Amino acid sequence: MNTHHSPLRIIFFALLLLVFPVVASQFGNSWVRIIDIALLYIMLALGLNIVVGFAGLLDLGYIAFFAIGAYLAGLLASPQFAVVIESLQMEYPTAGDWLLQLAGEAVAAQGIHWSVWVIIPLAALVAGIFGALLGAPTLKLRGDYLAIVTLGFGEIIRIFMNNLNGPVNITNGPQGINLIDPVRIGGVSLAGEAGSGGVVQVAGWSMPSVNAYYYLFLLLCMLTVFMSQRLQHSRLGRAWIAIREDEIAAKAMGIHVRNMKLLAFAMGAAFGGVAGAMFGAFQGFISPESFTLTESIAVLAMVVLGGIGHIPGVILGAVLLAALPEILRHTVEPIQMALFGHVWIEAEVLRQLLYGLALVLIMLVRPAGLWPSPRQEDRPLAGSDTQTGAA
Amino acid sequence: MSRDTLLRVTGVGKRFGGLQALTDVNLAITRGHIHGLIGPNGAGKTTCFNVITGLNQPDSGQFELAGKSYSPSAPHAVARAGIARTFQNIRLFGDMSALENVMVGRHVRTHQGVLGAIFRHPAAREEEVQIVAHAQALLEYVGIAHLAQRTARHLSYGDQRRVEIARALATEPLLLALDEPAAGMNATEKSELRDLLIRIRDKGTSLLLIEHDVKLMMGLCDRITVLDYGKVIAEGTAAEVQQNPAVIAAYLGVEAA
Numbered sequence: 001m002n003t004h005h006s007p008l009r010i011i012f013f014a015l016l017l018l019v020f021p022v023v024a025s026q027f028g029n030s031w032v033r034i035i036d037i038a039l040l041y042i043m044l045a046l047g048l049n050i051v052v053g054f055a056g057l058l059d060l061g062y063i064a065f066f067a068i069g070a071y072l073a074g075l076l077a078s079p080q081f082a083v084v085i086e087s088l089q090m091e092y093p094t095a096g097d098w099l100l101q102l103a104g105e106a107v108a109a110q111g112i113h114w115s116v117w118v119i120i121p122l123a124a125l126v127a128g129i130f131g132a133l134l135g136a137p138t139l140k141l142r143g144d145y146l147a148i149v150t151l152g153f154g155e156i157i158r159i160f161m162n163n164l165n166g167p168v169n170i171t172n173g174p175q176g177i178n179l180i181d182p183v184r185i186g187g188v189s190l191a192g193e194a195g196s197g198g199v200v201q202v203a204g205w206s207m208p209s210v211n212a213y214y215y216l217f218l219l220l221c222m223l224t225v226f227m228s229q230r231l232q233h234s235r236l237g238r239a240w241i242a243i244r245e246d247e248i249a250a251k252a253m254g255i256h257v258r259n260m261k262l263l264a265f266a267m268g269a270a271f272g273g274v275a276g277a278m279f280g281a282f283q284g285f286i287s288p289e290s291f292t293l294t295e296s297i298a299v300l301a302m303v304v305l306g307g308i309g310h311i312p313g314v315i316l317g318a319v320l321l322a323a324l325p326e327i328l329r330h331t332v333e334p335i336q337m338a339l340f341g342h343v344w345i346e347a348e349v350l351r352q353l354l355y356g357l358a359l360v361l362i363m364l365v366r367p368a369g370l371w372p373s374p375r376q377e378d379r380p381l382a383g384s385d386t387q388t389g390a391a
Numbered sequence: 392m393s394r395d396t397l398l399r400v401t402g403v404g405k406r407f408g409g410l411q412a413l414t415d416v417n418l419a420i421t422r423g424h425i426h427g428l429i430g431p432n433g434a435g436k437t438t439c440f441n442v443i444t445g446l447n448q449p450d451s452g453q454f455e456l457a458g459k460s461y462s463p464s465a466p467h468a469v470a471r472a473g474i475a476r477t478f479q480n481i482r483l484f485g486d487m488s489a490l491e492n493v494m495v496g497r498h499v500r501t502h503q504g505v506l507g508a509i510f511r512h513p514a515a516r517e518e519e520v521q522i523v524a525h526a527q528a529l530l531e532y533v534g535i536a537h538l539a540q541r542t543a544r545h546l547s548y549g550d551q552r553r554v555e556i557a558r559a560l561a562t563e564p565l566l567l568a569l570d571e572p573a574a575g576m577n578a579t580e581k582s583e584l585r586d587l588l589i590r591i592r593d594k595g596t597s598l599l600l601i602e603h604d605v606k607l608m609m610g611l612c613d614r615i616t617v618l619d620y621g622k623v624i625a626e627g628t629a630a631e632v633q634q635n636p637a638v639i640a641a642y643l644g645v646e647a648a
Binding site for chain 2: 227230231234235236237238239241242245246248249250251252253254255256257263267
């Protein structure tokens with residue numbers, strides 16, 4: 001409807017995506033791992049794009065929903081819940097015994113280990129509810145004020161995760177939650193079975209664990225793209241954009257602005273929650289350190305740098321900002337060692353330098369982002385390709 | 392009063408801090424009429440307009456549309472009830488195309504939610520086709536079908552006005568309320584606007600009109616209400632209002648004794 005890619009290009013692109021990890025893993029699993037993380041960032045950036053790009057609500061605490069998804073996976077797919085029951089029994093014996101009764105002996109011994117098929121929808125649901133809850137008090141705020149309040153909410157969630165290890169230990173505090181179950185699909189663990197050295201066997205094929213995760217994340221990413229695209233070109237998407245463009249006019253056109261804003265917060269947060277749960281399962285370990293304000297800003301930078309409100313642009317921004325630092329980390333120091341026999345500039349320093357430079361350059365040269373939505377003047381005029389105008 | 396009153400507001404009062412913007416305003420608009428609201432600057436026309444369309448909350452007053460009372464507590468509820476408006480300083484969704492602007496106007500008369508958007512099942516697809524067709528037809532009706540894909544921000548002033556009117560019509564209003572639609576228009580544009588408004592009326596939509604151009608109003612309006620200092624000082628046909636000494640005094644000042 002909106003684009004006319006030739007089928008040949010699509011097939012080529014799909015093949016490229018499918019073959020990529022097979023080729024890249026020849027040069028070491030870390031390359032595929034970088035892309036795995038980048039795929040998670042794409043999901044995050046697309047989720048934030050619904051809030052910031054479509055509805056125009058500047059959200060600086062978005063990483064909180066990533067955290068909620070990750071901690072949900074941490075509680076419901078790791079031994080952590082056994083710790084929670086034990087700690088509750090120590091502190092409040094009655095409540096602890098009641099929870100033990102409710103959960104059963106098996107859970108008290110090993111924690112909860114739910115399947116990914118439960119975790120993903122649950123992460124979307126819980127994060128979505130939190131999105132609406134945290135969005136509700138901010139409905140009357142705009143621009144800078146909204147950014148400051150959401151920033152505060154984001155930090156509150158992180159500080160909660162950091163301190164909920166007492167009196168009852170729920171999140172294990174700054175130590176984080178360890179031993180989160182890897183994703184298991186149809187009985188196959190994507191981390192590889194114990195003793196296999198991280199090699200996954202699927203229907204006679206064997207591949208490194210990172211490749212298996214690559215295909216899973218790629219699938220989730222495509223789902224996210226598909227859903228964002230459909231939402232954008234729908235009655236709801238138009239209502240969001242109308243609110244972004246002129247809230248008063250949107251109201252006068254009968255759009256229930258409060259509900260539409262809450263829906264945007266909830267939908268955006270749901271994508272963040274799923275990405276968070278996948279992050280937890282992929283890493284096997286989460287701690288509050290992964291969910292700082294810097295991360296929120298990084299995701300926002302991906303959206304803005306790529307092209308706010310434009311899905312392909314946001315994907316480009318996410319890939320660039322997520323992958324570049326990792327690539328630098330893997331290349332800068334070895335290259336310097338090879339050339340000079342000495343490391344002159346550390347990768348981290350160079351990363352920050354380039355990051356700042358990129359943002360400044362974008363603001364100066366392409367303020368709408370690297371790949372902004374095509375100007376509507378570029379579209380064919382209605383009368384020229386259809387006869388609706390003359391009918 | 393008349394058997395066929397579309398909008399009846401009674402006893403409307405509105406105070407902004409120390410300023411009594413509206414005092415006991417009564418207004419009745421007959422179905423199928425173009426009803427004008429005139430008055431000198433600062434008379435309270437726009438406030439009255441904003442109160443009726445739910446943008447400002449009244450301190451007092453009863454509101455009745457098509458025989459049913461409605462509460463102007465929120466603009467979206469008023470739009471749903473059947474009053475659509477345009478703005479004195481045009482408020483389009485600048486980054487959207489003209490067509491998309493009008494499509495947004497269909498929001499309140501359509502229903503598809505998240506599931507419809509994502510799965511695009513037959514009902515959702517059907518609704519989307521209807522929205523586009525309706526919006527395209529409205530753009531044609533106001534005479535700018537050829538500009539459908541243009542970004543609203545880049546349209547000329549007169550065309551933006553037309554998009555705004557088409558967008559308001561897309562909500563299928565019983566009453567179309569226009570706040571100074573002819574402001575900044577030249578004579579040709581004004582006469583085109585006039586034809587458009589008469590066509591809209593003849594199709595059965597009533598209009599409430601604020602306008603400074605008294606000449607335009609006198610020829611166009613079936614009835615006129617005159618406000619001054621937040622009070623209704625006259626009501627009647629154009630000819631009646633023109634003769635009214637209170638109106639003459641309000642516009643020209645009182646003759647020295």
